[in-house]
Amino acid sequence: MPKVKPHRTSPSLDMTPMVDLAFLLVTFFMLTTQFRPDEAVVVDPPSSTSDLHAPDSDILTLTVDKNKRVFFGYDKAPVKEAALKAVGAKYGVTFTPTQVKQFSLMPNFGVPITQLGSYLDKDTEQRKALNPTLPGIPYDSLNNQMIDWVIEARKANAALFKKPTFLVIKGDGNADVKTVQTVIKDLQEKDINRFNLLTSLEMKPSYIGQ
Amino acid sequence: MAEIQQQSKDSGKGGKKRAKKMSTKIDMTPMVDLAFLLLTFFMLTTTFAKPNVMQLTMPVKDKNLKDDEQTKIKASQAVTIILAPDNKVFYFFGLNEPTDPSVPKPEIKVTDFSANGIRKVLLERQHQQPEPIILIEPYVYEGKEAKYKNMVDILDEMNITNQKKYALIDIPKKDIDLIKTQKLL
Numbered sequence: 396m397p398k399v400k401p402h403r404t405s406p407s408l409d410m411t412p413m414v415d416l417a418f419l420l421v422t423f424f425m426l427t428t429q430f431r432p433d434e435a436v437v438v439d440p441p442s443s444t445s446d447l448h449a450p451d452s453d454i455l456t457l458t459v460d461k462n463k464r465v466f467f468g469y470d471k472a473p474v475k476e477a478a479l480k481a482v483g484a485k486y487g488v489t490f491t492p493t494q495v496k497q498f499s500l501m502p503n504f505g506v507p508i509t510q511l512g513s514y515l516d517k518d519t520e521q522r523k524a525l526n527p528t529l530p531g532i533p534y535d536s537l538n539n540q541m542i543d544w545v546i547e548a549r550k551a552n553a554a555l556f557k558k559p560t561f562l563v564i565k566g567d568g569n570a571d572v573k574t575v576q577t578v579i580k581d582l583q584e585k586d587i588n589r590f591n592l593l594t595s596l597e598m599k600p601s602y603i604g605q
Numbered sequence: 606m607a608e609i610q611q612q613s614k615d616s617g618k619g620g621k622k623r624a625k626k627m628s629t630k631i632d633m634t635p636m637v638d639l640a641f642l643l644l645t646f647f648m649l650t651t652t653f654a655k656p657n658v659m660q661l662t663m664p665v666k667d668k669n670l671k672d673d674e675q676t677k678i679k680a681s682q683a684v685t686i687i688l689a690p691d692n693k694v695f696y697f698f699g700l701n702e703p704t705d706p707s708v709p710k711p712e713i714k715v716t717d718f719s720a721n722g723i724r725k726v727l728l729e730r731q732h733q734q735p736e737p738i739i740l741i742e743p744y745v746y747e748g749k750e751a752k753y754k755n756m757v758d759i760l761d762e763m764n765i766t767n768q769k770k771y772a773l774i775d776i777p778k779k780d781i782d783l784i785k786t787q788k789l790l
């Protein structure tokens with residue numbers, strides 16, 4: 396009886412399905428990924444058990460950092476351009492088309508309108524270096540530019556996209572309540588009574604001692 | 606390497622020179638390396654989670670309403686929570702009416718944001734008094750201030766303990782005086 400020779404298999408393996416899968420995933424992630432925009436100020440929001448999600452678009456963000464500064468941001472470029480023109484007209488400041496273009500590309504900003512022109516003339520790197528020393532948007536009762544920005548942005552969004560604005564207050568956990576309360580009070584003066592506080596997710600307690 | 610080169614067996618023999626047979630298999634290892642590198646990169650940088658928000662609806666201010674026309678809170682319903690600096694919570698039941706001698710002075714108690722702190726107090730109060738009205742007052746006085754985090758925490762507690770009526774208000778002077786007299790700050 397002849398010996399049964401073990402069949403020698405080649406050690407090479409077919410990697411095609413793995414490659415297929417890998418590239419499928421790469422394509423998926425490339426298409427879905429959203430890079431974090433380069434914001435003027437980074438805040439660490441407090442956590443809550445609320446599981447409401449912000450909508451995809453039309454979000455107006457008022458960022459409050461721990462140095463009592465307020466930053467304004469909007470997610471749509473045309474609205475920002477319209478708001479810039481309207482607020483500029485109110486304070487007698489005009490902007491060049493390049494400045495308007497630059498402004499529409501920024502996710503948020505925190506300078507008084509009088510300094511906005513020179514801030515916009517700087518390039519991205521210079522602006523980044525300047526950001527920690529920015530004064531923020533004035534929001535005191537004598538010179539309340541913040542409310543002008545909010546109102547003009549809401550107006551522009553309603554005119555351009557016929558959609559309501561979703562107002563989000565993004566506060567740093569270490570920010571003081573007074574600043575946030577002032578912002579809320581200013582908005583209430585203008586009959587804006589619904590706010591959304593941006594928070595990071597925390598698990599709901601399973602047992603609350605009922 | 607995933608592919609192992611087979612040694613050609615006809616080396617050394619002076620036979621005919623044959624055209625080298627090219628293998629139809631390609632070594633895909635570098636491509637796989639690159640694909641997984643990209644995959645890892647995109648997986649780590651992507652942000653799926655949309656930010657969470659907590660909704661806060663403030664009452665509409667009626668500017669025509671006079672002070673004496675405003676709805677009064679019953680003393681039995683009222684719970685005042687003061688968000689103090691250093692993550693402390695002060696609370697008292699009933700109303701603080703220093704001008705009215707018939708109302709006894711409320712006693713402020715101190716607690717914190719832990720599960721056995723203010724949450725327990727609120728739940729116990731809910732058992733005694735089914736519909737409490739909670740007044741949240743962040744302490745802002747003489748440079749000492751509560752943190753925004755505390756405000757979110759207490760609003761969160763309202764959601765967790767399922768409170769129906771609560772309001773975020775400015776701390777009145779009389780409550781600051783009450784804290785002062787009880788030497789809490």
